[in-house]
Amino acid sequence: MNTTLELGYINGIIKNHKENSIYGRWIRLSDVEKVLSKFENSSYFSSKIIGNSEDSRNIHEVTIGNGSKKILIWTQMHGNESTGTKAVIDLINYLYKLKDKIRLQILTNATIKIIPLLNPDGAEYYTRYNANSIDLNRDAVNKDAAESKLLRKVLDNFKPDFCFNLHDQRTIFGVEGENKPATISFLAPSEESSRKVTNTRIKTMNVICSMNKLLQEIIPGQVGRYSDEFYPTATGDNFQKLGFPTILIESGHFKDDYQRETVRNFTFMSLLQGIYHISSVKNFNDYQDYFKIPNNVKNFGDLLHIYPNKENVGYLYEEILEENLIKFIPKMIKEDISNLIFHKEIDFVR
Numbered sequence: 001m002n003t004t005l006e007l008g009y010i011n012g013i014i015k016n017h018k019e020n021s022i023y024g025r026w027i028r029l030s031d032v033e034k035v036l037s038k039f040e041n042s043s044y045f046s047s048k049i050i051g052n053s054e055d056s057r058n059i060h061e062v063t064i065g066n067g068s069k070k071i072l073i074w075t076q077m078h079g080n081e082s083t084g085t086k087a088v089i090d091l092i093n094y095l096y097k098l099k100d101k102i103r104l105q106i107l108t109n110a111t112i113k114i115i116p117l118l119n120p121d122g123a124e125y126y127t128r129y130n131a132n133s134i135d136l137n138r139d140a141v142n143k144d145a146a147e148s149k150l151l152r153k154v155l156d157n158f159k160p161d162f163c164f165n166l167h168d169q170r171t172i173f174g175v176e177g178e179n180k181p182a183t184i185s186f187l188a189p190s191e192e193s194s195r196k197v198t199n200t201r202i203k204t205m206n207v208i209c210s211m212n213k214l215l216q217e218i219i220p221g222q223v224g225r226y227s228d229e230f231y232p233t234a235t236g237d238n239f240q241k242l243g244f245p246t247i248l249i250e251s252g253h254f255k256d257d258y259q260r261e262t263v264r265n266f267t268f269m270s271l272l273q274g275i276y277h278i279s280s281v282k283n284f285n286d287y288q289d290y291f292k293i294p295n296n297v298k299n300f301g302d303l304l305h306i307y308p309n310k311e312n313v314g315y316l317y318e319e320i321l322e323e324n325l326i327k328f329i330p331k332m333i334k335e336d337i338s339n340l341i342f343h344k345e346i347d348f349v350r
């Protein structure tokens with residue numbers, strides 16, 4: 001069954017439902033709460049606080065739809081990776097206004113739980129870690145962090161059919177063989193070191209194939225597949241192991257889009273395609289196309305200075321939070337840059 005959404009339809013949604021009050025890289029709890037306060041609870045929509053971070057910031061959960069397929073989405077477990085949060089806010093905006101056929105199909109067949117900002121302390125200080133310097137994506141076994149305990153509680157109680165774990169990847173990632181940036185990358189995490197293709201992974205791969213098919217129409221050659229090396233303490237790997245298919249989406253770089261406002265749309269499209277696919281089909285057995293998605297490789301730098309009479313100099317931007325703004329400060333790359341592609345080149349020869 002072909003579930004690929006039409007481009008005209010998706011572009012129309014983005015035009016009408018993008019939440020313009022939040023944008024840029026530094027997305028904090030106050031931004032999310034401002035948006036969530038606009039929604040009212042109804043027979044198919046509820047929004048509530050489900051717990052607190054280590055520094056006592058609220059963690060919210062939004063539940064939409066009444067269907068039997070259960071989907072759990074969480075974002076920004078790494079506090080400085082905000083693109084997924086912007087995309088789910090757009091998704092909530094869209095699903096809240098129950099009207100057309102596609103939306104109805106999703107909401108009658110699926111129940112979607114969204115935790116729009118799992119690490120509000122990290123978000124506040126624009127850091128990957130939580131308030132106790134824990135990487136939540138390496139805390140799935142120990143569950144030392146309050147945020148990890150909470151996510152696991154939601155998982156255990158809700159027992160989702162599918163999970164989406166949303167992250168941002170750095171600008172250094174490209175798509176193997178394409179000379180293009182990895183604008184969106186996917187992963188169906190492994191359950192153990194042999195990387196065996198289990199039934200849970202097959203389901204995960206099936207949904208990724210559906211999302212990739214759509215994205216190839218929009219950003220051909222800019223979708224990558226993350227290494228499925230097993231990480232024993234990572235969230236996705238452990239949730240897969242427990243039998244909950246968990247799709248990792250990494251939002252990455254698109255030309256000149258350091259604020260990640262364009263890739264936000266691609267992340268939204270991926271999510272919408274994924275949940276529409278899940279809400280529409282009965283079996284999730286086809287997965288071979290997953291392995292046709294090219295690998296993610298580290299082959300990009302941000303900025304190249306080309307000189308007439310001396311060696312070229314490559315830079316990577318470092319993100320610094322300064323006076324309420326994320327600034328991108330060029331830092332010289334000391335290693336060999338001859339195999340790197342650069343997002344931007346400045347030519348001093350001419």
Ligand SMILES: [Zn+2]
Pocket residue numbers: 078081137167168
């Ligand atoms: Zn991350």
